[in-house]
Amino acid sequence: MLAVDVTTRRSGFELDMSFQVGEDEILGVVGPNGSGKTSLLRIVAGLDPAMQGRVLLDETRWADTGAGIWLPAERRSVGYVPQGSLLFPHMTALDNVGFGMTEPEKALAWLERLGIADLAGARPAELSGGQAQLVALARAQARSPDVLLLDEPLASIDIANRASIRRTVRRELQSGRQHRIFVTHDPLEAVALADRILVVADGRVSQIGTVEDLRRHPRSRYVAELLGLNLFAGTARGGVIALADGAVLVAAETPDGPAFATVHPRAVSLYTSRPSGSPRNIWRAPVTAIEPSLERVRIEVGGSVPVVAEVTPEGARGFREGDDVWVAIKASEVQAYPR
Amino acid sequence: MSIPRRLGILATVGIAGLVVPVVGLIVRTSWGRVLSDIGDASSAVRVSLVVSVIAVTLAVLTGVPIGWVLARGRFRGRTVLRAAVLLPIVLPPVVSGVALLAALGRNGSFGRWLDGAFSIGLPFTTAGAVVAAAFVAIPFVALVAEAGFRGVDAELEGVAATLGAGPWRRFRRIVLPQAAPALAAGIVLGWARAVGEFGATITFAGNLPGRTQTLPLAIFFELEQDPAAAFSLSFVLVVISLGMLLAARRAWMR
Amino acid sequence: MPILGVILAACSSGTDTLTVGAASSLTEVMDAVGDAFEGSGVIVSAAGSQVVAAQVREGAPLDVVVTADEATIDRLAAGGLLAGEPVRIAGNRLVIVVAAGNPKGVAGLADLVREDVTVVLAASQVPAGAYAAETLAAAGIVVSPASLEPSVRAVVAKVRLGEADAGLAYATDISADVAAVELPPGVGTDASYFAAVVGATSHPESARQFVDFLSSDRARAVFRTHGFAP
Numbered sequence: 001m002l003a004v005d006v007t008t009r010r011s012g013f014e015l016d017m018s019f020q021v022g023e024d025e026i027l028g029v030v031g032p033n034g035s036g037k038t039s040l041l042r043i044v045a046g047l048d049p050a051m052q053g054r055v056l057l058d059e060t061r062w063a064d065t066g067a068g069i070w071l072p073a074e075r076r077s078v079g080y081v082p083q084g085s086l087l088f089p090h091m092t093a094l095d096n097v098g099f100g101m102t103e104p105e106k107a108l109a110w111l112e113r114l115g116i117a118d119l120a121g122a123r124p125a126e127l128s129g130g131q132a133q134l135v136a137l138a139r140a141q142a143r144s145p146d147v148l149l150l151d152e153p154l155a156s157i158d159i160a161n162r163a164s165i166r167r168t169v170r171r172e173l174q175s176g177r178q179h180r181i182f183v184t185h186d187p188l189e190a191v192a193l194a195d196r197i198l199v200v201a202d203g204r205v206s207q208i209g210t211v212e213d214l215r216r217h218p219r220s221r222y223v224a225e226l227l228g229l230n231l232f233a234g235t236a237r238g239g240v241i242a243l244a245d246g247a248v249l250v251a252a253e254t255p256d257g258p259a260f261a262t263v264h265p266r267a268v269s270l271y272t273s274r275p276s277g278s279p280r281n282i283w284r285a286p287v288t289a290i291e292p293s294l295e296r297v298r299i300e301v302g303g304s305v306p307v308v309a310e311v312t313p314e315g316a317r318g319f320r321e322g323d324d325v326w327v328a329i330k331a332s333e334v335q336a337y338p339r
Numbered sequence: 340m341s342i343p344r345r346l347g348i349l350a351t352v353g354i355a356g357l358v359v360p361v362v363g364l365i366v367r368t369s370w371g372r373v374l375s376d377i378g379d380a381s382s383a384v385r386v387s388l389v390v391s392v393i394a395v396t397l398a399v400l401t402g403v404p405i406g407w408v409l410a411r412g413r414f415r416g417r418t419v420l421r422a423a424v425l426l427p428i429v430l431p432p433v434v435s436g437v438a439l440l441a442a443l444g445r446n447g448s449f450g451r452w453l454d455g456a457f458s459i460g461l462p463f464t465t466a467g468a469v470v471a472a473a474f475v476a477i478p479f480v481a482l483v484a485e486a487g488f489r490g491v492d493a494e495l496e497g498v499a500a501t502l503g504a505g506p507w508r509r510f511r512r513i514v515l516p517q518a519a520p521a522l523a524a525g526i527v528l529g530w531a532r533a534v535g536e537f538g539a540t541i542t543f544a545g546n547l548p549g550r551t552q553t554l555p556l557a558i559f560f561e562l563e564q565d566p567a568a569a570f571s572l573s574f575v576l577v578v579i580s581l582g583m584l585l586a587a588r589r590a591w592m593r
Numbered sequence: 594m595p596i597l598g599v600i601l602a603a604c605s606s607g608t609d610t611l612t613v614g615a616a617s618s619l620t621e622v623m624d625a626v627g628d629a630f631e632g633s634g635v636i637v638s639a640a641g642s643q644v645v646a647a648q649v650r651e652g653a654p655l656d657v658v659v660t661a662d663e664a665t666i667d668r669l670a671a672g673g674l675l676a677g678e679p680v681r682i683a684g685n686r687l688v689i690v691v692a693a694g695n696p697k698g699v700a701g702l703a704d705l706v707r708e709d710v711t712v713v714l715a716a717s718q719v720p721a722g723a724y725a726a727e728t729l730a731a732a733g734i735v736v737s738p739a740s741l742e743p744s745v746r747a748v749v750a751k752v753r754l755g756e757a758d759a760g761l762a763y764a765t766d767i768s769a770d771v772a773a774v775e776l777p778p779g780v781g782t783d784a785s786y787f788a789a790v791v792g793a794t795s796h797p798e799s800a801r802q803f804v805d806f807l808s809s810d811r812a813r814a815v816f817r818t819h820g821f822a823p
Contacts (some may be wrong), residue, residue: 047497073500080501088493090516099512100502174531448753462756463711463739545740545751546716551740561745563643563665563718566650
């Protein structure tokens with residue numbers, strides 16, 4: 001078990017996080033750029049000091065500011081794949097992998113394992129972003145570290161090779177018994193690779209849980225947006241959630257007391273005139289934005305209860321920004337849970 | 340890319356000003372006697388060689404660590420420290436000599452202690468000439484080494500640390516190989532500076548053939564005794580210096 | 594420094610300003626003589642005699658040259674670089690220069706060989722160095738100097754700074770912080786200063802007047818007040 005509980009502060013930036021990663025677990029840290037993801041990895045790796053707190057690997061204290069303990073990176077059993085690979089430019093791929101090994105002659109086996117043995121003699125300048133990433137992964141794994149840290153492992157990979165490299169990275173990530181943390185700004189990547197997801201915002205843990213946990217019960221607008229959900233907060237009683245400024249949302253089922261509610265954008269219907277059917281939630285509000293994508297069109301509706309709808313391109317015809325529309329949501333599509 | 344005409348004209352004037360004196364020297368050199376003149380100045384050649392090699396060794400041993408501290412150190416007053424360390428580069432050499440006298444002369448604050456504690460007197464000794472040469476060579480090595488070290492991504496050292504490499508191994512295996520061309524250039528430039536040192540040497544170490552009279556000092560005195568010999572020796576120094584510049588450039592650009 | 598002097602002199606040598614290259618032991622007295630000269634203005638560029646000679650040889654814009662010995666100026670004359678014969682204008686004598694108070698108790702030339710006495714001399718290319726070598730040889734004394742300085746003033750400076758204990762310099766070089774140990778009569782080669790017009794001068798007329806003035810009674814009086822021998 002890797003237990004992290006650290007606080008640090010740098011000019012205008014504060015980081016305060018507490019979480020644990022089990023052996024055998026892959027934790028995906030997701031958050032916007034500048035939210036402190038890389039800083040977190042560097043503290044765990046021992047490259048930057050934490051101002052306060054502890055980093056424990058099972059019984060071993062890597063850092064414990066209260067006890068004045070701080071192990072430098074070279075004394076932690078950690079593998080670090082930084083963003084952009086950062087291979088040693090004056091060494092071949094093979095020598096990069098062998099650098100940290102007690103038996104460098106076994107370096108080739110690691111390249112073979114990641115399917116890049118043919119690149120053994122190449123210099124980093126001759127490698128593509130994806131190839132460099134695999135070499136960097138082999139280099140970090142060659143020491144069989146207890147903790148593996150990856151910073152945006154798929155960010156610098158050209159689209160053409162993305163799928164195959166992603167496959168290799170995933171296979172490598174999922175094969176060992178290790179505490180693994182990877183950082184990404186891309187929620188899809190996190191969902192695809194992680195066992196659990198830690199959402200970071202402004203240097204804090206916004207939410208942590210399995211993809212299912214997050215999808216079912218997002219606890220912040222940011223998490224909901226990451227997962228593409230509409231999130232509402234209010235006070236629930238007997239199937240009715242009272243939102244801010246007097247609006248209400250009717251759900252099939254609600255807890256009593258403070259509650260969140262999510263609605264999938266595809267469950268939001270839009271009409272140019274008042275619909276006649278059975279939806280329990282109907283209101284009128286102006287369209288604030290229309291964003292076409294490949295299969296669906298996202299339409300943002302303003303008013304006192306802002307909401308996002310996803311409709312087919314055909315369904316989107318007839319709506320224009322600034323026009324008032326009718327919004328309808330079935331009670332059965334409103335998922336409510338305690339705050 | 341084409342060069343603006345005004346710049347071209349000014350550059351031409353400047354280049355002429357720089358090249359003409361050297362051409363003049365080459366024209367005045369009597370080729371037939373260069374070798375015999377070097378032979379006659381063998382003691383100055385020997386002193387120059389001994390002094391410059393020891394000085395540049397000292398410069399490497401201290402200048403490279405200084406460059407490292409300036410490149411990677413994170414502490415207050417680094418800018419001031421850099422200025423202080425690099426000062427001898429811009430200081431008139433005679434001022435360096437005066438400063439060395441003031442500090443390390445027999446009546447100098449530090450020299451008095453050296454004399455009292457170890458009976459070491461630097462003025463008028465080969466060691467004094469070495470000190471004078473090192474004083475101007477160290478900053479060159481430090482300056483170029485700093486630039487070389489700055490060119491090495493500090494993040495690479497962090498990665499090396501996560502691979503189990505301690506500070507010394509990181510320096511030796513990651514930083515040094517990448518900074519090597521710059522360091523080589525710094526050593527060559529520092530050596531050239533040590534060989535050419537005149538003002539600080541004559542002020543601090545004096546002029547005694549076989550002990551402190553280096554080639555530049557010999558040239559200075561030879562100009563009266565035997566001007567042709569002074570031209571020969573100057574020509575030799577021009578050739579050596581040019582060679583070192585080209586070598587430094589090759590190392591730098593590699 | 595001497596080069597800079599020549600450059601400055603060259604820059605300011607207008608219509609009738611004379612530039613005089615003089616031996617370094619004459620630094621102060623030549624200024625005074627120049628002030629006394631009623632013809633042109635006079636700028637003095639002082640350096641070791643051998644440096645001044647080298648400057649003449651390399652075509653520095655000097656109008657008058659004054660050396661501290663006959664040999665140096667004779668070589669210039671032999672090279673056809675002078676206009677007219679060199680004239681002897683003053684004399685000087687060697688003394689042992691020691692720190693004020695003579696802490697090492699140097700009494701004569703014989704003390705210069707002592708282990709505990711650090712001696713500096715002018716280089717043999719400098720007249721004062723040649724005189725010193727001559728004087729020591731005549732006395733049968735073999736000194737191991739710590740340094741052969743580029744001018745007689747540099748010798749005095751090293752003694753004044755305390756880097757050297759003793760040196761041989763001109764009696765007129767003695768100033769604050771140093772003292773002279775006189776040589777017995779008859780010991781020590783006397784120095785003679787010679788002046789001549791530089792052949793390449795652009796002011797031959799006033800240069801000639803100045804050289805004539807240097808051996809006049811008025812100039813001799815100035816030399817005398819500065820401690821020079823006739």
